[in-house]
Amino acid sequence: MSHGPQNRNSHPTDAAIPVAEKRNEVDRSREPLFELRAISHSYGRNKAIFDVNLLVWPGEVVALVGDNGAGKSTLLKIFAGYLEPTSGSLRFMGEEVRFGTPARARALGIEAVYQDLAIVDQLSLWRNFFLGKEIARKIGPLQVLERRRMRREAETAIAKLGLTRIRSAEQPVWALSGGERQSVAITRAIYFGAKLLLLDEPTAALSVRETRNVLASIHQARDHGLGVLYIDHNMNHVLPVADRIVLLEHGRIVRTIDRGEVGVEELQELIARRAQNAES
Numbered sequence: 001m002s003h004g005p006q007n008r009n010s011h012p013t014d015a016a017i018p019v020a021e022k023r024n025e026v027d028r029s030r031e032p033l034f035e036l037r038a039i040s041h042s043y044g045r046n047k048a049i050f051d052v053n054l055l056v057w058p059g060e061v062v063a064l065v066g067d068n069g070a071g072k073s074t075l076l077k078i079f080a081g082y083l084e085p086t087s088g089s090l091r092f093m094g095e096e097v098r099f100g101t102p103a104r105a106r107a108l109g110i111e112a113v114y115q116d117l118a119i120v121d122q123l124s125l126w127r128n129f130f131l132g133k134e135i136a137r138k139i140g141p142l143q144v145l146e147r148r149r150m151r152r153e154a155e156t157a158i159a160k161l162g163l164t165r166i167r168s169a170e171q172p173v174w175a176l177s178g179g180e181r182q183s184v185a186i187t188r189a190i191y192f193g194a195k196l197l198l199l200d201e202p203t204a205a206l207s208v209r210e211t212r213n214v215l216a217s218i219h220q221a222r223d224h225g226l227g228v229l230y231i232d233h234n235m236n237h238v239l240p241v242a243d244r245i246v247l248l249e250h251g252r253i254v255r256t257i258d259r260g261e262v263g264v265e266e267l268q269e270l271i272a273r274r275a276q277n278a279e280s
């Protein structure tokens with residue numbers, strides 16, 4: 001595992017991402033959406049996560065930050081059902097859950113969005129949007145797909161997000177950029193009533209415009225009451241969207257920062273300093 005520089009994803013346009021920093025009140029007197037209790041995880045003899053407790057509320061964006069190898073993706077995979085924790089427990093909407101598989105997590109409304117996954121390149125945008133959840137009508141013994149309706153609904157949902165370059169839901173998905181795919185996937189998750197959205201470095205390698213779209217769709221998800229757990233190395237992206245920032249270091253949560261508590265530079269310094277201390 002490389003412990004490369006923290007800002008490996010940075011590009012010259014990083015500084016100015018004009019995403020509106022909308023106020024968001026998270027009601028933490030409610031039941032948390034998701035909870036990790038005393039979670040540890042080992043890959044064979046390599047222990048990656050140590051006794052982590054983490055809560056995500058509905059309508060809250062939690063950013064996981066930390067140096068390379070800190071355990072961010074591992075935690076996200078536990079949330080998504082890709083990894084079974086070695087010890088500890090998970091609670092979803094007040095009940096203890098054990099996923100075993102990503103499909104079971106998805107069935108509960110936990111949607112992990114990746115740049116390339118869960119999308120069939122050759123199919124049109126609307127077919128991808130409704131993949132596995134097609135609207136069909138029964139005519140006698142036949143199931144007939146309601147193509148026009150699905151196309152229209154996909155177009156309406158995407159238009160609401162303001163992805164202006166997507167002109168037609170008829171276009172194949174291979175013609176979309178990575179950022180557009182993710183925005184579509186996020187819209188899809190909202191449309192189908194997901195409750196928790198998981199994103200692992202969704203803005204890596206995206207242009208400014210695409211980054212803005214992806215961050216705006218994270219805001220949309222939050223405004224629809226979804227909880228969002230989000231990993232990003234770029235603090236310029238994290239700060240405008242996160243309600244809470246959770247700093248991981250060598251598999252442990254070392255600090256939780258509320259919105260507005262620190263600025264970009266302070267946050268960058270904090271992570272760099274911790275990484276330095278850890279190495280020395």
Ligand SMILES: Nc1ncnc2c1ncn2[C@@H]1O[C@H](COP(=O)(O)OP(=O)(O)OP(=O)(O)O)[C@@H](O)[C@H]1O
Nearest residue numbers: 001043046048066067068069070071072073074075
């Ligand atoms: N499949 C795996 N098998 C063995 N060890 C793994 C595996 N995946 C991750 N690890 C180890 O677990 C630790 C945490 O890795 P993880 O990928 O969660 O870090 P991360 O915070 O997402 O890092 P990055 O910012 O580089 O993506 C690292 O020490 C890594 O080497």
Ligand SMILES: [Mg+2]
Nearest residue numbers: 072073074200
């Ligand atoms: Mg990772």
